[in-house]
Amino acid sequence: MNLPRRVIAGLLFLACFVIAGASDANAIPAFARKYGLRCSACHEAWPMLNQFGQKFKDNGYQLMNDRDAPIWQNPAYWPVTFRMTPIWHRVSEDKVAVDTAAGPNAGEVQITSHGFDLSGLDFHTGGTLDKNISFYLLPSSDSTGAFHFETVMARLDNVFGSSWVNIKLGKFELDNLLSEKRILTLTGNGGIYQLYHFTPLGDTNFYGQMGDNQLGVEWLGHSYNDRSRVSAALISSNDGTTQLPSGNSYSGFFTASQAFDTGKLGVQRLGFYAMTGEAPTQFLNSGGVPIPGTGFGNKSFSRYGFTGQFYLGKLDFQVVTQHGSDDKYFGTGTSPYQPYPGNVASNALPAGARNPTWNGFLVEPHYVFSPQLIFIGRYEGINMSQQALATTPSDAGNIQTFTIGYRYMPIMTSRAGFAWHNEYNWLRQTKAAPDGTDLTSSELLLGFDFAF
Amino acid sequence: MKTKMMKSSLLLGAGILLLMSAVSWAQMTKYQEDQRLNMEAHVGKYTGHAKDAEANYRRYCVGCHGVEGDGEGENTPWLDPQPRNFTLGQFKCRSTPSGTLPTDEDLYDTIARGLDRSVMPIWNQLPNQDRIDLVAYVKHFSSKWVTEKPGTPIQIGPEPEVTADRVKAGQVLFQKLECWKCHGVEGRANGPSSDTLQDDFNRPIKPYNFTEGARPKCGSTDRDIYKIFMTGLDGTPMPSFSDNVKPDEAWDLVFYLRTLQPKNAYNEKERAIAKQLGLKPIDPNVPLPASSGGQP
Numbered sequence: 229m230n231l232p233r234r235v236i237a238g239l240l241f242l243a244c245f246v247i248a249g250a251s252d253a254n255a256i257p258a259f260a261r262k263y264g265l266r267c268s269a270c271h272e273a274w275p276m277l278n279q280f281g282q283k284f285k286d287n288g289y290q291l292m293n294d295r296d297a298p299i300w301q302n303p304a305y306w307p308v309t310f311r312m313t314p315i316w317h318r319v320s321e322d323k324v325a326v327d328t329a330a331g332p333n334a335g336e337v338q339i340t341s342h343g344f345d346l347s348g349l350d351f352h353t354g355g356t357l358d359k360n361i362s363f364y365l366l367p368s369s370d371s372t373g374a375f376h377f378e379t380v381m382a383r384l385d386n387v388f389g390s391s392w393v394n395i396k397l398g399k400f401e402l403d404n405l406l407s408e409k410r411i412l413t414l415t416g417n418g419g420i421y422q423l424y425h426f427t428p429l430g431d432t433n434f435y436g437q438m439g440d441n442q443l444g445v446e447w448l449g450h451s452y453n454d455r456s457r458v459s460a461a462l463i464s465s466n467d468g469t470t471q472l473p474s475g476n477s478y479s480g481f482f483t484a485s486q487a488f489d490t491g492k493l494g495v496q497r498l499g500f501y502a503m504t505g506e507a508p509t510q511f512l513n514s515g516g517v518p519i520p521g522t523g524f525g526n527k528s529f530s531r532y533g534f535t536g537q538f539y540l541g542k543l544d545f546q547v548v549t550q551h552g553s554d555d556k557y558f559g560t561g562t563s564p565y566q567p568y569p570g571n572v573a574s575n576a577l578p579a580g581a582r583n584p585t586w587n588g589f590l591v592e593p594h595y596v597f598s599p600q601l602i603f604i605g606r607y608e609g610i611n612m613s614q615q616a617l618a619t620t621p622s623d624a625g626n627i628q629t630f631t632i633g634y635r636y637m638p639i640m641t642s643r644a645g646f647a648w649h650n651e652y653n654w655l656r657q658t659k660a661a662p663d664g665t666d667l668t669s670s671e672l673l674l675g676f677d678f679a680f
Numbered sequence: 681m682k683t684k685m686m687k688s689s690l691l692l693g694a695g696i697l698l699l700m701s702a703v704s705w706a707q708m709t710k711y712q713e714d715q716r717l718n719m720e721a722h723v724g725k726y727t728g729h730a731k732d733a734e735a736n737y738r739r740y741c742v743g744c745h746g747v748e749g750d751g752e753g754e755n756t757p758w759l760d761p762q763p764r765n766f767t768l769g770q771f772k773c774r775s776t777p778s779g780t781l782p783t784d785e786d787l788y789d790t791i792a793r794g795l796d797r798s799v800m801p802i803w804n805q806l807p808n809q810d811r812i813d814l815v816a817y818v819k820h821f822s823s824k825w826v827t828e829k830p831g832t833p834i835q836i837g838p839e840p841e842v843t844a845d846r847v848k849a850g851q852v853l854f855q856k857l858e859c860w861k862c863h864g865v866e867g868r869a870n871g872p873s874s875d876t877l878q879d880d881f882n883r884p885i886k887p888y889n890f891t892e893g894a895r896p897k898c899g900s901t902d903r904d905i906y907k908i909f910m911t912g913l914d915g916t917p918m919p920s921f922s923d924n925v926k927p928d929e930a931w932d933l934v935f936y937l938r939t940l941q942p943k944n945a946y947n948e949k950e951r952a953i954a955k956q957l958g959l960k961p962i963d964p965n966v967p968l969p970a971s972s973g974g975q976p
Contacts, residue, residue, distance in 0.1 A: 263801070264743060264759060266743040268738070268740070269739060269740050269743070269801075280740070280801075280803070291794070293794055293795070293800075293802070295797075295798075453804040453805050489808055492732075495805070495807050598735060599735065599738055641754055642754060
């Protein structure tokens with residue numbers, strides 16, 4: 229008798245919470261408020277863009293009508309959106325090295341932790357300074373409230389009146405068709421694309437992370453209806469960190485894609501990307517501590533692959549492939565030179581060292597039941613095709629991960645977005661545990677995601 | 681007492697009858713709406729189905745045009761101009777005569793083109809099939825599409841060569857048709873009537889300012905402009921001039937209107953001719969030459 233009452237009380241509490249959330253939602257996501265469009269106009273399910281949202285972004289956050297300039301807005305309009313995600317999650321990781329009586333890191337245990345938590349806080353502010361001059365500023369905090377600048381960019385749109393000339397300068401997301409910054413999942417391992425951050429075991433190159441926002445300049449061109457897109461970016465090899473911590477090296481990121489109208493099925497898009505560049509392998513030291521900005525011994529790396537967005541009515545598949553390669557100096561963690569000025573004394577590579585290479589595949593299906601309910605799945609598999617050292621097991625460092633979840637958005641207006649989010653992620657990295665066996669982890673997450 | 685009871689019974693009966701009629705009317709309306717979800721639209725090789733557009737309407741359109749298509753979406757109080765009320769079956773951008781329904785192609789083009797000087801976006805990234813489905817869905821809101829057929833599109837002949845004579849003739853028409861009363865003598869939307877204009881719902885409305893560089897509401901090409909003044913913009917003070925202007929003369933007016941616009945992709949020749957002629961804005965106080973027929 230008591231149980232149903234408790235259930236009813238619980239449901240009432242939940243209902244009150246949802247209703248309270250609705251009545252509190254009087255602030256407004258910046259672009260939806262500006263143009264009076266619902267979240268669903270630009271987002272397949274927010275934050276992931278649909279084709280209309282991609283076109284809006286490619287036009288510099290403009291609809292390309294005569295209301296794009298801020299002078300058309302009520303002076304009270306403030307182009308700011310807040311986003312935060314209170315959650316409960318359970319994280320489990322096996323084979324974590326721990327100290328025992330036998331010594332430091334002598335044992336392995338499985339660690340499982342769970343409880344209520346917060347994600348970071350994002351202050352999105354973006355829009356236009358004038359017609360065809362757009363900006364985006366995103367101070368973002370981690371869950372402790374420590375802030376950094378995730379995005380700081382200004383963009384000249386439709387230069388010479390052409391949609392093929394758009395120039396962006398600052399710190400920005402690389403032009404990934406499947407955007408990690410607009411990922412639909414929130415868990416620690418499922419909230420990023422492993423393919424965009426993969427590094428072989430023992431590899432010291434962290435500059436090739438195409439999922440991280442980077443500092444540089446980007447040219448993007450697109451057709452009037454955005455069916456054709458092409459972009460090229462020149463970025464500092466600093467992995468988006470300010471104050472030139474690495475040195476004087478650059479990387480490039482290139483994309484091109486073409487969309488096709490396939491009638492009732494929708495619009496399909498095919499494209500490719502390539503990231504290639506150089507980055508330092510070592511630094512000058514002072515008292516044994518690396519001096520920022522003195523990176524040298526630059527070595528090369530590359531990642532390239534195909535991207536696809538395939539729509540079959542309510543079902544769609546986002547696909548990314550990758551072939552990656554790092555120089556053998558990165559792969560073996562070897563500095564080519566002694567860390568002294570002059571670069572004269574060289575270090576030898578381990579015998580038989582070679583460039584590590586790998587192949588990866590990502591598929592993310594979505595079933596859009598309605599603009600307010602989406603089911604999400606993802607599988608990523610990354611396999612080493614060549615280790616830096618022949619003595620390393622051929623599959624060491626391989627990653628398999630899958631994520632399933634759904635987002636239900638009971639409130640979706642042009643004023644606010646509110647989602648109930650439920651997700652599970654599982655990840656295994658082969659032979660990555662301290663004892664040389666497979667390392668696995670899993671996470672279950674439930675929470676509210678809201679933007680206003 | 682008996683009379684009182686009889687009166688009460690009559691009143692009660694009338695009330696029940698009224699209630700039943702209301703219920704039956706409501707049921708009919710729902711029935712009709714369900715029937716109208718079978719509405720189709722046809723453009724070229726595409727056939728649109730209203731029932732296939734429900735999700736996209738909810739995704740893209742409902743915020744402004746409302747669940748019932750009555751233009752009462754959640755944004756409506758903040759919008760100027762107000763979103764279209766589809767239940768009335770009245771549309772500005774048509775190739776058909778004033779007072780008639782537009783063709784499916786007219787609606788299809790409007791969705792793809794968007795409407796400048798409003799928040800109606802350009803939806804040209806939508807697949808063609810989705811757009812034609814949305815056309816059918818827009819039509820399903822109004823019973824007019826069940827009882828009436830779209831008007832017959834006006835005939836637009838081939839566009840003649842732009843000449844100085846045609847530009848000058850267009851300027852005479854501009855004065856004769858009193859376009860300047862709303863649009864101003866220089867096309868700056870500052871004519872003597874411009875501040876008093878209202879649409880059919882008594883909402884203030886501004887005439888088009890040719891000099892601003894904004895796209896005309898119903899398209900940018902010469903044919904689009906031709907259509908605008910030969911069919912009128914229903915629901916606004918902009919009338920159809922098809923009874924006053926011969927088809928060939930209409931091109932003269934198009935060419936003259938082009939001279940009022942800032943440089944764009946369509947008016948290089950017209951602007952060059954205007955410059956060559958040293959064309960000055962009209963003076964409404966100067967009578968028109970007798971050969972033009974004088975004031976209408």
